Amino acid sequence: MSSRPYGNGLRALSFATVAAITGALALVFFYAPLEAEQGFLQKIFYVHVPLAIVSLCGFVLGGLLAIQHLRTRDPRWDMRSYVAIHIALIFGLGTLITGSIWAKGSWGHWWVWNEPTLVSFLIVWLLYATYQPLRFAIEDPERQARYASVFAVTAGAFVPLNFIAVRMSTSYLHPRTLSSTSNLPGPMALTFLISLLAITLLYATLCKYELTAKHTRAQVRALRRRLSGETAPARGRSAAPVALPDGAMPAAPGETLGARFGAGSAPGTAG
Amino acid sequence: MSATLGESPAAAAPAAGAPAARRGAGFGSTVAAVLRKELLVELRTLESVPAMSLFAVTTFVIFHFALNRGSVEGDLAAGVLWVTLLFAAILGVNRLFVADADQGGFDAFLLAPVDRTALLVAKVLTLLGFLVALEIVAVPAFSILLLAPPVGPALGGLAATLALGDLGVAVIGTLVAAMAVRTRARDLLGPLLTLPLFVPIVIGGVRCTAPLLELTHRSGPPARWLATLGVYDLVFGLLAFALFDFLVED
Amino acid sequence: MLLAELPALPLHTAGKYVAAAYIVLFAMVLVYVAIMAVRMSRTERELGELLEQLDRDGREPSGGDAAARRSPGAVE
Numbered sequence: 001m002s003s004r005p006y007g008n009g010l011r012a013l014s015f016a017t018v019a020a021i022t023g024a025l026a027l028v029f030f031y032a033p034l035e036a037e038q039g040f041l042q043k044i045f046y047v048h049v050p051l052a053i054v055s056l057c058g059f060v061l062g063g064l065l066a067i068q069h070l071r072t073r074d075p076r077w078d079m080r081s082y083v084a085i086h087i088a089l090i091f092g093l094g095t096l097i098t099g100s101i102w103a104k105g106s107w108g109h110w111w112v113w114n115e116p117t118l119v120s121f122l123i124v125w126l127l128y129a130t131y132q133p134l135r136f137a138i139e140d141p142e143r144q145a146r147y148a149s150v151f152a153v154t155a156g157a158f159v160p161l162n163f164i165a166v167r168m169s170t171s172y173l174h175p176r177t178l179s180s181t182s183n184l185p186g187p188m189a190l191t192f193l194i195s196l197l198a199i200t201l202l203y204a205t206l207c208k209y210e211l212t213a214k215h216t217r218a219q220v221r222a223l224r225r226r227l228s229g230e231t232a233p234a235r236g237r238s239a240a241p242v243a244l245p246d247g248a249m250p251a252a253p254g255e256t257l258g259a260r261f262g263a264g265s266a267p268g269t270a271g
Numbered sequence: 272m273s274a275t276l277g278e279s280p281a282a283a284a285p286a287a288g289a290p291a292a293r294r295g296a297g298f299g300s301t302v303a304a305v306l307r308k309e310l311l312v313e314l315r316t317l318e319s320v321p322a323m324s325l326f327a328v329t330t331f332v333i334f335h336f337a338l339n340r341g342s343v344e345g346d347l348a349a350g351v352l353w354v355t356l357l358f359a360a361i362l363g364v365n366r367l368f369v370a371d372a373d374q375g376g377f378d379a380f381l382l383a384p385v386d387r388t389a390l391l392v393a394k395v396l397t398l399l400g401f402l403v404a405l406e407i408v409a410v411p412a413f414s415i416l417l418l419a420p421p422v423g424p425a426l427g428g429l430a431a432t433l434a435l436g437d438l439g440v441a442v443i444g445t446l447v448a449a450m451a452v453r454t455r456a457r458d459l460l461g462p463l464l465t466l467p468l469f470v471p472i473v474i475g476g477v478r479c480t481a482p483l484l485e486l487t488h489r490s491g492p493p494a495r496w497l498a499t500l501g502v503y504d505l506v507f508g509l510l511a512f513a514l515f516d517f518l519v520e521d
Numbered sequence: 522m523l524l525a526e527l528p529a530l531p532l533h534t535a536g537k538y539v540a541a542a543y544i545v546l547f548a549m550v551l552v553y554v555a556i557m558a559v560r561m562s563r564t565e566r567e568l569g570e571l572l573e574q575l576d577r578d579g580r581e582p583s584g585g586d587a588a589a590r591r592s593p594g595a596v597e
Contacts, residue, residue, distance in 0.1 A: 041539060130464050147454075220568060
């Protein structure tokens, strides 16, 4: 009984992503009208804001997956939480860079403090940037997963609180044009929604891709261990969690790590 | 019972607390026992509070040179005060669980049949105590060294603001300290984890303190921001309550 | 209907910023693909080694450990 491969459905998902991204780009550059105030520069909105939204949802999703891990102690939930946060961090970096480009174009500065969404995003990003160093610094895989999950839940709860606090603290002297998503006229709203869909699908595809790759590597490691009859459990130096597939039997009764994973994992429900 | 280098004061007290728990005394007395142990250790070793206080005073001096001013007021004063308090708090956070981790206090506590959340509450109260002690030194020092307006009329509002802020700092600090202490890079991870989490406290704290420290048109802390601090404390308190067990399982 | 009669920035300047922003997205995905490609080639190599080891074990039933000890810690 081996776990269902993570790669199932990856092809369909990536095709859907390609279609969505192509559609979104076409809409952005051929359909959406020019905005009165910012002109052509406003087009960055269609890549910056979806990246921000998906990134934040990814962080919160990482926290939810971490709750599942703490409840079930199944290391696969921890792996999913890790991937969700990891990819969200990359998307977050993209958000900050595109936001900075937009700020430079709008106001001539590479950074502005009166844009609460961008500022709170920076704070959240700085927090999540410590996630991997935290994992790196704990060697025992079970404790690493547990501590990382506690961090993910804490940080996930912090995201909305931080946004509220920063938004409350910003003076509204300058119009917040960077994140005005309300009152979008029809064509712009449609373009925005399709862009959001495209970035969401991209996030899902990358997550699935990474989970598949990790799972494959774990299976190769398990195969190697079984072939050479090693009893010591795998200890990677990297921050990536070590997840054994369901069917991996411990090579010897002394392999506590395998026994713990074997006892904790539930059959089915993968991806 | 003198604490020699070989004896671990951290392990001794839970052994004293365990008989109390076996007698069925419960949560409150466990908290009291651990808290007593923490304060005794601090009084004996004088590790955290003097260092935090000295750090704060030195930081005020540095601010004088960094800002190139003889006195500050209003927004700037609030900012200087809160930044200094937070960085001094980080010193205390770093040391909070070190003795337990190094001297096996965790194991002794886990073996005792007590509620692990009691450890959380006791540590939060300990850190809170350290912060209050820090502020007893830092606030007068601040008003002497750098503060332009007299501090007297501000003390009431300041006390309320600091109380709420300290509670948040204590909860977050304890949670992060428990996470960071048994990693390889505990001194580095602690500050990195706490500072972003402190941002809302800084925001709320400064917004509350700035009106108190104005030279002219002094006013009380805005209720809105006091409420924000309170809500933040509450949310993180609940979070820490729910998550702490997972950190001290082994 | 929103039409720009006087865009905020001249088109050639604004165009560069917009292009830069979209290139960031593109580059992000490509860097990710590159990293995954490196990982996959490493996995391919490991699987090849395992196959060789299996072949060798077929010829010498007892000598499996020597090959394993050659790269015991190569997990990443």
